[in-house]
Amino acid sequence: MTDVVLSVHDICKSYGGLQASKNISLDLRMGEIHALIGPNGAGKSTLIKQIAGSETPCSGQVRLAGKDVTALDTVARARRGLGRTFQISELAMEDTVFQNVILGALGAGGSPMRFWRNVLGMDDLRGVAEAALERVGLAAKAAVRTSELSHGQRRQLEVAVALTLNPTAFVMDEPMAGLGTAGSKTLTGFLDGLRTQAPILLVEHDMDAVFALADRISVLVYGEIIASGTVNEIRSDAAVRAAYLGDEA
Numbered sequence: 001m002t003d004v005v006l007s008v009h010d011i012c013k014s015y016g017g018l019q020a021s022k023n024i025s026l027d028l029r030m031g032e033i034h035a036l037i038g039p040n041g042a043g044k045s046t047l048i049k050q051i052a053g054s055e056t057p058c059s060g061q062v063r064l065a066g067k068d069v070t071a072l073d074t075v076a077r078a079r080r081g082l083g084r085t086f087q088i089s090e091l092a093m094e095d096t097v098f099q100n101v102i103l104g105a106l107g108a109g110g111s112p113m114r115f116w117r118n119v120l121g122m123d124d125l126r127g128v129a130e131a132a133l134e135r136v137g138l139a140a141k142a143a144v145r146t147s148e149l150s151h152g153q154r155r156q157l158e159v160a161v162a163l164t165l166n167p168t169a170f171v172m173d174e175p176m177a178g179l180g181t182a183g184s185k186t187l188t189g190f191l192d193g194l195r196t197q198a199p200i201l202l203v204e205h206d207m208d209a210v211f212a213l214a215d216r217i218s219v220l221v222y223g224e225i226i227a228s229g230t231v232n233e234i235r236s237d238a239a240v241r242a243a244y245l246g247d248e249a
């Protein structure tokens with residue numbers, strides 16, 4: 001049996017004359033964190049959007065848990081187990097932590113009430129939300145207004161929202177963005193423990209976090225994967241050092 005949970009095959013995407021994805025193939029395996037790194041404008045977000053379903057590739061295929069999901073929209077992919085967190089937070093800052101988890105779960109269900117009423121009663125939904133908050137360590141903050149959370153706690157709350165759909169894979173776009181050194185360290189520890197629940201495709205510029213977390217790293221430059229390997233392989237790759245890492249390696 002294959003341990004590949006999520007994969008893209010030969011994805012191409014153009015915006016006018018600009019080729020943002022050039023024949024990209026990569027996979028995410030059970031239990032791992034696979035980091036996707038590269039300079040600004042390399043095409044990381046474009047690839048993530050095609051995986052999540054908010055952009056359609058010109059050619060190529062996205063597969064989730066062995067099924068071709070290329071033709072499905074974001075909601076359908078979320079229902080099939082794709083958990084996503086965003087570069088820019090989509091949380092409702094004036095709502096409580098608990099309301100965000102409930103609303104997030106309802107929203108991810110598409111036409112909210114209809115979907116969830118078919119699947120879960122309100123008590124069950126509360127239970128799902130409470131379990132998700134417990135899992136990310138925010139149970140004690142359930143009644144707190146979201147704007148009062150630290151940036152790091154908001155990231156954990158986004159993960160809690162994603163957890164309500166019991167994801168088989170996570171896709172995270174720059175979760176460390178906006179966090180200080182201490183916040184990044186805390187979130188790094190949290191993500192480290194999350195990979196056993198569902199593997200994580202992690203787009204991240206914070207190289208300390210990437211080197212601490214990644215089982216594998218793929219490097220994207222000008223829409224192309226120029227290298228893929230373990231942390232040590234990538235750190236010592238001359239082309240990667242020249243194109244992106246420089247002294248950070």
Ligand SMILES: Nc1ncnc2c1ncn2[C@@H]1O[C@H](COP(=O)(O)OP(=O)(O)OP(=O)(O)O)[C@@H](O)[C@H]1O
Pocket residue numbers: 015018020038039040041042043044045046047
């Ligand atoms: N909707 C769009 N229309 C036209 N060009 C786009 C669009 N989205 C992205 N691009 C272009 O595609 C290229 C890849 O952009 P993308 O945002 O995917 O890069 P990135 O690696 O995520 O960058 P960053 O690290 O800064 O977030 C860039 O040249 C960008 O200007």
